[in-house]
Amino acid sequence: MLRVSRLSKSFGTLLAAREVSFEVRAGEIYGLLGPNGAGKTTTLSMICGLLRPDTGDIHVDGTNFWSEPNRAKRILGVAPQDLALYEELTGRENLEFWGRLAGLDRATAVRRAGELLEALALVERAGDLVKNYSGGMKRRINLGAALMHRPRLLLLDEPTVGIDPQARARVVDFIQTLASEGMAILYTTHYLEEAEQLCHRVGILDHGKLHAEGTVAELQQRLGGERFFVIEGRFADANPASWNGFEQRFKILQRTDRQIVAAAMGTRDPSDCLRELLALPVPVENVTLKRPSLNDVFLQLTGREWRD
Amino acid sequence: MLQHIGILLGKDLRRARRNPVPYLIHLCIPLVITGLLGMVFSSAGKGEGSLGRIRVAIVDEDDSAVIRLLRGALNQGQASEHVEARFLERELALREITNNAIAAVVVIPQGFTDHLLDGREPAVLELVKNPAQAIHPAIVEEALAVLTTGLNAIARNFGGEVAAWRPILSGERKVTLREVGSLLEQTGDHLERLRKAPGLWRVSYEKESKPETPTPPDNKTASKPGVGFNMFALLLPGMAAMFLVFLADVAMRDLQREIRFRTFHRLCTMPAGATAFVLAKVWFTLAIVILGATILMGGGTLLFGITWRQPWIVALLSFAVSVFACGFMAALTGLIGGEKKADVLNTMVGMALGMASGCTFPAEALPDFLRLHVTPLLPPAWFIGAMRHVQNGDGTSGPWILAAGKLTALGIVLALLAARLLQRRLERGLRS
Numbered sequence: 164m165l166r167v168s169r170l171s172k173s174f175g176t177l178l179a180a181r182e183v184s185f186e187v188r189a190g191e192i193y194g195l196l197g198p199n200g201a202g203k204t205t206t207l208s209m210i211c212g213l214l215r216p217d218t219g220d221i222h223v224d225g226t227n228f229w230s231e232p233n234r235a236k237r238i239l240g241v242a243p244q245d246l247a248l249y250e251e252l253t254g255r256e257n258l259e260f261w262g263r264l265a266g267l268d269r270a271t272a273v274r275r276a277g278e279l280l281e282a283l284a285l286v287e288r289a290g291d292l293v294k295n296y297s298g299g300m301k302r303r304i305n306l307g308a309a310l311m312h313r314p315r316l317l318l319l320d321e322p323t324v325g326i327d328p329q330a331r332a333r334v335v336d337f338i339q340t341l342a343s344e345g346m347a348i349l350y351t352t353h354y355l356e357e358a359e360q361l362c363h364r365v366g367i368l369d370h371g372k373l374h375a376e377g378t379v380a381e382l383q384q385r386l387g388g389e390r391f392f393v394i395e396g397r398f399a400d401a402n403p404a405s406w407n408g409f410e411q412r413f414k415i416l417q418r419t420d421r422q423i424v425a426a427a428m429g430t431r432d433p434s435d436c437l438r439e440l441l442a443l444p445v446p447v448e449n450v451t452l453k454r455p456s457l458n459d460v461f462l463q464l465t466g467r468e469w470r471d
Numbered sequence: 472m473l474q475h476i477g478i479l480l481g482k483d484l485r486r487a488r489r490n491p492v493p494y495l496i497h498l499c500i501p502l503v504i505t506g507l508l509g510m511v512f513s514s515a516g517k518g519e520g521s522l523g524r525i526r527v528a529i530v531d532e533d534d535s536a537v538i539r540l541l542r543g544a545l546n547q548g549q550a551s552e553h554v555e556a557r558f559l560e561r562e563l564a565l566r567e568i569t570n571n572a573i574a575a576v577v578v579i580p581q582g583f584t585d586h587l588l589d590g591r592e593p594a595v596l597e598l599v600k601n602p603a604q605a606i607h608p609a610i611v612e613e614a615l616a617v618l619t620t621g622l623n624a625i626a627r628n629f630g631g632e633v634a635a636w637r638p639i640l641s642g643e644r645k646v647t648l649r650e651v652g653s654l655l656e657q658t659g660d661h662l663e664r665l666r667k668a669p670g671l672w673r674v675s676y677e678k679e680s681k682p683e684t685p686t687p688p689d690n691k692t693a694s695k696p697g698v699g700f701n702m703f704a705l706l707l708p709g710m711a712a713m714f715l716v717f718l719a720d721v722a723m724r725d726l727q728r729e730i731r732f733r734t735f736h737r738l739c740t741m742p743a744g745a746t747a748f749v750l751a752k753v754w755f756t757l758a759i760v761i762l763g764a765t766i767l768m769g770g771g772t773l774l775f776g777i778t779w780r781q782p783w784i785v786a787l788l789s790f791a792v793s794v795f796a797c798g799f800m801a802a803l804t805g806l807i808g809g810e811k812k813a814d815v816l817n818t819m820v821g822m823a824l825g826m827a828s829g830c831t832f833p834a835e836a837l838p839d840f841l842r843l844h845v846t847p848l849l850p851p852a853w854f855i856g857a858m859r860h861v862q863n864g865d866g867t868s869g870p871w872i873l874a875a876g877k878l879t880a881l882g883i884v885l886a887l888l889a890a891r892l893l894q895r896r897l898e899r900g901l902r903s
Contacts (some may be wrong), residue, residue: 186490211740212743251489262672263478264743292489308737 164189164238164316164347165210172218179205180371182219187316187347192338194362195240195351196457202371203351204244205318210349211241223316237266237441240314242306243349246319250294254285254304257293262311281309282347291416299330306334310341317348335361354458355457367461374464382460390433391416391426391459394440395449398423399445408445412436416463424462426455472750475743479751480758481507487759494759497718498766501710502774506703511875522554526573528564535584554614568599574607575600577615586661587626588819606705609833632658676854708858711767712792712851713825718763718819719793719800727810749893753886757797760854764789784861784871791878792854798885799824799850828852850878 165187167322180202183403187193197203208214208223212232221228223235248257254274262272280289282428283303293301306322320340323331338361342348352358358365359379366376375382399420413425413436425457427436433452486533487494516608538782559567564576578597586595598615600608639646726749729735738748768789771777779785803820807813826832827841837846846852857874 213736213739234740234742239740241737241740243733243737245733245736247733249486249734251486252482257487260478260482261737264475264738264741266742469635 164222165349166220166222167210168220168222168408170206170209170221171217172209173217174384178371180209180216183368183371183373184219184375187349189315189347190342190345191363192342192348192350192361194358195349196353196355196358196364196365196461197351197368198353201353201368203353203368204320204366205371206327207318207349207351207414208240211239211318212236212246217458233319234457235366236303237312238315239318240309240312240316241318242309242320242322244324245424246301246305248293248301248308249305251292251387252290252465253290253291254296254300255280257304258311261308265312267312275311276307279310282340283307287460293360297330299333302326302334303337304332306337315346317346319348319350323354331357343377355461359457365457367457369461369465375460382457383455385460385463388456390452391424392436392440393451393453394423394425394443394447395421395451396423396445396447397421398445406445412439416459424459472747475747476751476754479743479747480754483751483755486725487722487755492783493717493721494763494880496713497721498763498770501707501714501767502770504710506774524553525610526555526557527758528559528567528573528576528609530559530561530564530576530578531558532561532581533583550792565599568601571601573601575611575792577611577876584589584648586587587622606833610681629658629661631660683857703771704777704779705859706861707767707771707775707777709825709828709830709851709855711764711771712796712828712854713790713821713830714767715763715793716798716799716821716824716851717758719756719760720803720821722759723752723800724813724817725755726752726804727813731810746890747894750892753797753801753890757793757886760793760796763791764793779862781861785858788854788857788861788871788875788878791849791875791882794855794882795850795878796887797884798882801829801889802885802892805889810861824849825851829855850881853877 167186168184169182170180170184171178171182183202183206185193185195195203195206205214211214211226212228212235215229221235224238226234249260252260256278258276259269260271262275263269267275269432276289278284280286285300285303285305285307288296288300293304302322302325306319308318322338323334326334336358338348338350342363350358350362353389362379364376364378365381365382367374375385382396397420398418403418403423404414412428412431414422414428415425417424425440427433437450437452442449487544496515530773543824557573559576561576563580564573564578567573578599578603580595580597583596596615596619598612600612632654635657639651639654729738729748735745739745768779768785772779800817800821803817806815807816827837827845828849829837829846853874857871861869
């Protein structure tokens with residue numbers, strides 16, 4: 164449904180996107196992950212036509228976006244990160260307005276608004292002005308406005324930012340339902356747990372570059388297995404290269420004076436790995452077995468913590 | 472495109488209805504200021520909105536037959552209801568100004584009539600205004616402009632006849648009834664020729680104007696007393712012109728608010744695009760300003776008892792100035808761009824335009840350079856001049872048609888320019 168090829172965009176000397184390429188298929192939720200300032204919104208803005216890329220192509224449903232922008236815009240639905248709503252209008256009026264602007268006639272817009280208000284659990288507050296809504300309710304209307312014309316490709320830019328866990332769970336459930344109905348969804352977020360839970364595939368973006376993409380399991384696999392070890396001790400003066408065969412059996416992912424994070428290489432049993440680590444020629448205070456997260460993947464790919 | 476503009480316009484009007492406070496403020500302020508000024512300046516008058524009699528001293532150093540006619544006219548009929556003219560010696564008249572007993576002194580210098588009728592050198596009247604008063608001296612100045620224009624017209628068009636009449640009127644020599652009859656017939660023929668060919672009228676004011684007592688260019692034609700002078704009718708058009716510009720600013724600023732709240736960006740992800748957005752905003756501004764003009768002029772009627780002599784013309788002029796205000800503020804928004812800059816500059820520019828156009832003070836009170844070289848070029852001054860002409864004028868349609876045409880045309884040109892500017896800015900990624 165969406166194919167992005169070697170997309171680049173710079174603002175002066177800042178290279179906001181560097182040859183970013185990925186695809187989103189029908190019925191798939193593709194997570195574009197990255198910390199704040201990674202280039203997610205810039206990439207999304209290029210895909211929906213707000214920014215023109217310096218180089219690269221965007222194909223929506225097989226057609227180049229810029230050769231037929233209006234055709235692409237009719238296929239797209241965009242829920243921006245900022246709540247792009249009219250606070251002086253009610254939730255229902257907002258939905259109807261955006262629906263009509265997307266090309267629906269009045270009767271269809273009214274009917275679709277009713278359906279979405281029900282699906283988003285906002286029927287009871289539909290007649291209230293948006294300025295009186297909670298953050299979570301505004302987020303849901305913001306999402307609903309993008310869905311009025313039943314887009315086949317949905318672009319969601321941080322749709323759960325700034326809302327409470329309960330509202331977030333409701334939004335996430337709704338998005339899963341949409342994907343199950345065949346909608347292609349490009350989802351940007353900096354909540355890794357949310358991406359792990361929701362996305363079929365993810366792309367990890369940092370400093371405008373897509374470092375890796377694949378399913379969460381595939382990315383975890385890149386770390387050398389399904390689990391890795393967190394070794395705590397005093398490693399300020401330690402030299403792992405001098406530890407007998409350590410670097411042949413373990414891959415160090417991160418090292419500080421107090422901690423080493425290492426993935427076991429090969430297919431050894433975790434208990435064997437544990438014994439080997441406890442026998443290291445340095446005082447080890449604790450060893451924890453941990454399943455790798457997307458944060459660990461990011462750490463391995465970029466050399467820095469997610470929140471750095 | 473039209474459907475999108477309609478949807479966007481409907482949304483903006485609904486939002487304005489839900490949050491009318493910013494617009495109401497800009498509608499209330501001119502009514503309140505007009506009310507306050509009107510009450511202050513009409514406190515000496517006979518009733519609500521009345522100006523009261525203007526006290527003027529006339530120093531007649533010429534003592535000619537023409538001036539004697541004028542002396543008689545001033546103290547008769549409707550003129551005496553509005554003007555209390557006393558003929559005094561120069562020294563006594565100036566003392567009356569010092570005592571704040573009169574609004575102005577008009578000095579008719581020696582040889583005034585000769586100069587006027589000979590046409591060899593400019594005939595100059597001297598006006599001394601009372602600096603302690605604001606409105607009455609300005610009205611005297613305007614009246615003087617009318618008077619000199621009228622005298623000038625007579626002198627230029629009836630030079631020969633007046634020269635012949637002069638010794639008769641002054642009693643320099645005795646004449647026979649036959650001579651008087653012949654002169655009447657000659658004058659009547661001249662009048663008839665002028666009536667059939669209005670282009671022959673040669674009326675201008677410049678020749679008589681002098682730097683010390685210039686008069687506004689909008690008041691060249693003779694005025695006749697209206698349906699009772701109302702101070703509010705004099706003040707309201709100026710206030711309305713300025714605050715309609717401010718109202719247009721408030722409405723147009725909504726475009727920048729939409730950029731700030733990112734609704735514009737969402738709209739750009741839809742097929743409607745930036746063009747429909749900008750055009751809808753211009754239409755919205757026009758709708759708000761026309762509504763504002765209706766409320767201001769209608770409110771003026773209800774609150775201050777103004778009787779517009781020609782309501783339809785007032786409505787047309789109000790529409791024209793609304794179109795101008797909308798186009799002007801749209802263009803300014805397009806030129807300035809950012810919301811923060813607009814916050815500061817739009818208000819300042821609007822206020823400067825209003826003041827230089829004579830919206831807040833009578834144009835006659837402005838410094839010479841502004842009044843003579845700048846004010847006549849400013850659209851609100853066209854509106855004010857045309858409104859005064861309609862309210863106090865002789866019923867001719869030329870001045871108001873010209874003003875309405877210029878205001879409308881300029882407004883449309885500015886709005887089109889603004890649409891182009893804004894569209895380009897928005898497409899380049901304008902940030903507020």
